[in-house]
Amino acid sequence: MDGSPVLAVGVPAAVRLLMVAQEGDEFTLGRHDLGVYVAVPEPGAVFVRALQAGSSIAAATDRASTAAGTAVDGADFLDGLAAAGLLDDVRDDGASETSGSTGAPRGTIRWIEGVSPRVARVFFGWPAWLLYAGAAAASVAMLATEPALRPSYDHIWWLTDPLLAVLLYVPIGFALAALHEIWHWLAGRAVGIPAAFRVSRRGIYLVFETDLSQLLTIGRRARYGPFLAGMAFDVTVLALVLALRYAQIVGVTTMPAALDRLLRVVILYLIFSVVWQWAGVFLRSDGYAVLANALKCHNLYRATVLTTKWRLWRLTDDERVELDAIGPRDRAVARWFGLVYLAGIVVMWWMVVTFAVPFAIAMGAWVLANLSAFSPASVAFWESLVVLIYLVFGLIAPVVIALRERRLRRMGALL
Numbered sequence: 001m002d003g004s005p006v007l008a009v010g011v012p013a014a015v016r017l018l019m020v021a022q023e024g025d026e027f028t029l030g031r032h033d034l035g036v037y038v039a040v041p042e043p044g045a046v047f048v049r050a051l052q053a054g055s056s057i058a059a060a061t062d063r064a065s066t067a068a069g070t071a072v073d074g075a076d077f078l079d080g081l082a083a084a085g086l087l088d089d090v091r092d093d094g095a096s097e098t099s100g101s102t103g104a105p106r107g108t109i110r111w112i113e114g115v116s117p118r119v120a121r122v123f124f125g126w127p128a129w130l131l132y133a134g135a136a137a138a139s140v141a142m143l144a145t146e147p148a149l150r151p152s153y154d155h156i157w158w159l160t161d162p163l164l165a166v167l168l169y170v171p172i173g174f175a176l177a178a179l180h181e182i183w184h185w186l187a188g189r190a191v192g193i194p195a196a197f198r199v200s201r202r203g204i205y206l207v208f209e210t211d212l213s214q215l216l217t218i219g220r221r222a223r224y225g226p227f228l229a230g231m232a233f234d235v236t237v238l239a240l241v242l243a244l245r246y247a248q249i250v251g252v253t254t255m256p257a258a259l260d261r262l263l264r265v266v267i268l269y270l271i272f273s274v275v276w277q278w279a280g281v282f283l284r285s286d287g288y289a290v291l292a293n294a295l296k297c298h299n300l301y302r303a304t305v306l307t308t309k310w311r312l313w314r315l316t317d318d319e320r321v322e323l324d325a326i327g328p329r330d331r332a333v334a335r336w337f338g339l340v341y342l343a344g345i346v347v348m349w350w351m352v353v354t355f356a357v358p359f360a361i362a363m364g365a366w367v368l369a370n371l372s373a374f375s376p377a378s379v380a381f382w383e384s385l386v387v388l389i390y391l392v393f394g395l396i397a398p399v400v401i402a403l404r405e406r407r408l409r410r411m412g413a414l415l
Contacts, residue, residue, distance in 0.1 A: 005054035012078065014087040015051050021217040026296070028216050029086060036085045037216040039298040039327060043068040047077060120190035123183075124225050132232035135239035142242045143271075148249050149242055151268035153359040158261035162366055163383035173269050176237070180230040180273065184210040184286075187229035191215075191222050220293055227289045231277055238270040272351065279347035281340055291340070295333050299326050303334035304341060311338075 007015060014031075021028040027045040030037035043064040050060035061074030081087050122128070143149055159165040193214045215223045241263050247253040248260055278287040284301055292300045306323040309315060315323065323331065370384035 005052065007051065008054060008056040008059075010057055011051050012082075012087045015048065018048050018052070018081075018086060019217055020045050020048055029081070030214075030216060031086050031088075034085060034088060037213060038081075038084050038086065041068070043072055044077060047072070047074055115186070115189050117189055117192055120186045124187050124190045124229065129225075129232075132228075132236055135232075136235040139235055139239045139242055142239075142246055146246060146249065149245055149267065151264065151271055151355075153268075153355045154362070155261070155264040155268045156359060158265045159258070161383070162363070163386060166363075167386075169265055169269075172265065176234075176266070176269055176273070180233055181210045183229040183233035184212060184226055187226035188212050188215070191218060191226060193218065193226065220296065223293050224290065227286055227293065230286055231274055234270050234273050238267065238274070241266050241270070268355075272355070275347065275351060279344040279351070281344045295329075295337075297327075297330045297333055299330050300333060300337060302326065303330040304337045307331065307334040308338040308341070 007013065017031055019028075019030045021030070022045065027040050027042055028037055029040050029044065029048060046067040047060045047064035050063045051057070055063070057074050057078070061072060064072045064074060064077075078087070156169055157165045159168070188210070193212060212226050215226055244253075244255070245260065245263050245267070248255055277285045279285075281288040281291060288301065297303070303323065303326045306315060306319055306326075309319070310323070367384040367388055370378070370381050371388070373381065375381050
């Protein structure tokens, strides 16, 4: 026995696994083993704490009613927790049926425990954040004052061989994306929050993701570091690469032409990445997490989607019930937050028109010209065929991942 109070008869065993976090007058209930968290009023937190202390449902309801100043329905509250997935069955040893034998959160990368929070905090103390802020300011200043540093879609072709240029660009992008997520990962460790890492998708794009849902268990001010960590990495590398290219342009240093062109590709990727994080709020990007946290919202994404749909079309009965169940703060912010979504969509379309469309047209013209020539003895013919296969894979892979995620959700095993 671990010395914990014995739950009263009729109280679900999973109540022992509920975490109760408080920040000011806000309360969150959650399950670390499931990665499920919900915001509740203070009486709900009082009710759960009473059950965990060994009170019966009736006694816990009385305590919650006292906190609320009016009668509450404890049994109905338990039904709500069950509907949210917080009362999933546990085995006799107290671990969740879906969490494995150790009760660790699903998807946790166990060896991160080997990274000491003290070591991780070196990268996220105030000196580090001064460095990150300085890097962001320096990047903006260099881009504003030196037009030659600004990216163009044709920077992707940094080698004379178009296929080789694209093929080498892809792993560079994946490496930078992975390091972006590792910085989120380290930032979570710095505040004592374990993280889960996975490959997923946003829209038609393949992405790396770090699950930091347990940030809901700490104060809002402490969450900004993990939310901003990925962009902090991006702007730091961006500032370094811009400085190298700036030194080359003004003649302070010299470097091989191929290396200079490679740095242009890295600049293109990093600028696209940073802009994406702030423009892609409608896809729950890092920028969305920062804004939702600053606005003290819990489910702003869904509230905004439903509010916008209600204004433009109509809601189904289930959607109306869902919107009514979302907290008043989220619903109030959602009335104008749709404009932020709209601004982000406009910026994203500008990026598509400025970068993606010209690149696609140029690459398509090159591929079609080589394939229509049908010269199997030509290297360009086979390169064009490889490019075509890659582009098709880029369209199919997100669909395959989406179907896989849907299947795993149905099985209740999505990491």
